[in-house]
Amino acid sequence: MGRVYNFSAGPAVLPEEVLKEAAAEMLDYNGTGMSVMEMSHRSAAYQAIIDEAEADLRELMNIPDNYKVLFLQGGASLQFAMIPMNLMKNKKAAHIVTGQWAKKAYQEAKIYGEAVEVASSADKTFSYIPDCSDLDIPEDADYVYICENNTIYGTKFKELPNTKGKTLVSDVSSCFLSEPIDVTKYGVIYGGVQKNIGPAGMVIVIIREDLITEDVLPGTPTMMKYKIHADNGSMYNTPPCYNIYICGKVFKWLKKMGGLSAMKELNEKKAKILYDFLDESKLFKGTVEKKDRSLMNVPFVTGDADLDAKFVKEAKAAGFENLKGHRTVGGMRASIYNAMPIEGVQALVDFMKKFEEENA
Numbered sequence: 487m488g489r490v491y492n493f494s495a496g497p498a499v500l501p502e503e504v505l506k507e508a509a510a511e512m513l514d515y516n517g518t519g520m521s522v523m524e525m526s527h528r529s530a531a532y533q534a535i536i537d538e539a540e541a542d543l544r545e546l547m548n549i550p551d552n553y554k555v556l557f558l559q560g561g562a563s564l565q566f567a568m569i570p571m572n573l574m575k576n577k578k579a580a581h582i583v584t585g586q587w588a589k590k591a592y593q594e595a596k597i598y599g600e601a602v603e604v605a606s607s608a609d610k611t612f613s614y615i616p617d618c619s620d621l622d623i624p625e626d627a628d629y630v631y632i633c634e635n636n637t638i639y640g641t642k643f644k645e646l647p648n649t650k651g652k653t654l655v656s657d658v659s660s661c662f663l664s665e666p667i668d669v670t671k672y673g674v675i676y677g678g679v680q681k682n683i684g685p686a687g688m689v690i691v692i693i694r695e696d697l698i699t700e701d702v703l704p705g706t707p708t709m710m711k712y713k714i715h716a717d718n719g720s721m722y723n724t725p726p727c728y729n730i731y732i733c734g735k736v737f738k739w740l741k742k743m744g745g746l747s748a749m750k751e752l753n754e755k756k757a758k759i760l761y762d763f764l765d766e767s768k769l770f771k772g773t774v775e776k777k778d779r780s781l782m783n784v785p786f787v788t789g790d791a792d793l794d795a796k797f798v799k800e801a802k803a804a805g806f807e808n809l810k811g812h813r814t815v816g817g818m819r820a821s822i823y824n825a826m827p828i829e830g831v832q833a834l835v836d837f838m839k840k841f842e843e844e845n846a
């Protein structure tokens with residue numbers, strides 16, 4: 487069986503070129519006679535891999551020198567705790583709750599201090615991004631927390647919130663490297679890599695240096711201090727070696743594709759094909775407010791659960807995988823990350839048109 491079009495929200499599609507390269511290097515990486523999986527993380531060969539990965543990421547995102555790049559384990563979910571443990575000096579954080587991942591981070595922060603919900607879109611099942619231009623942010627809040635792209639419900643902040651001078655912390659798991667961003671607007675940018683970059687099990691944290699201190703909450707485990715990882719170049723302990731290697735290959739692929747501006751253009755083109763169809767379809771419809779639509783995760787429904795199930799089943803048989811919506815929301819969701827080729831989106835829309843005709 488050949489490759490399918492994989493619309494999984496994560497772990498998700500990777501560039502075929504990267505997979506082929508990794509396959510070719512599996513038994514003998516660059517003349518070392520071993521796989522990257524078998525290599526000491528203290529070896530010169532491995533140091534070159536991690537250094538190059540970091541340098542390429544810095545170049546892609548234009549990361550200033552006063553930000554550290556950390557490759558950590560524990561996924562994005564561990565950051566829900568690591569952020570308050572390291573950043574809650576006043577034990578207070580302002581949270582904008584726009585979906586399930588934002589809610590989980592909010593609930594986790596409550597374990598460590600006072601987490602204040604300053605805005606939410608729960609009233610309309612997270613189908614929009616609230617106006618965040620003038621929020622009531624506590625004077626003594628240590629930071630403002632957002633989940634920038636809502637993987638499950640398919641919304642995206644098109645404009646960052648007005649934090650009233652507070653540090654912005656952003657979970658970018660599902661929009662990482664999908665378009666250029668201004669790193670200087672953030673204190674912390676982090677994301678699990680399994681959505682838009684690489685294999686599951688790793689998170690990349692981009693953090694401004696002044697936020698990395700010894701002054702953490704009492705009881706913070708060594709492994710959960712940003713400082714220990716920053717001081718040791720993400721190698722305090724054995725890092726997720728193979729993940730870093732694959733991510734590094736994806737960074738090179740992105741550079742070859744023309745960088746993040748080119749990716750944005752391509753992602754807009756891809757999303758437009760799908761959204762334009764949803765807007766004209768009599769059977770399918772998108773579920774979020776148009777102005778807040780994500781370029782990465784596109785949820786849609788027919789309005790009939792049985793017909794949704796039939797669609798997912800027939801799509802799978804036709805080579806379109808993982809279109810079932812998140813288990814908590816139902817319907818369908820097409821995740822069209824960087825590595826999803828435009829042909830895949832066009833083929834999906836052609837299939838949806840055919841399904842619509844057959845089920846009119």
Ligand SMILES: *Cc1c(COP(=O)(O)O)cnc(C)c1O
Pocket residue numbers: 496560561562563564587633635636637657658659660678679681687
């Ligand atoms: C998937 C996801 C997470 C959780 O990632 P894990 O690596 O499984 O912990 C957190 N935030 C967002 C926005 C996600 O999409």
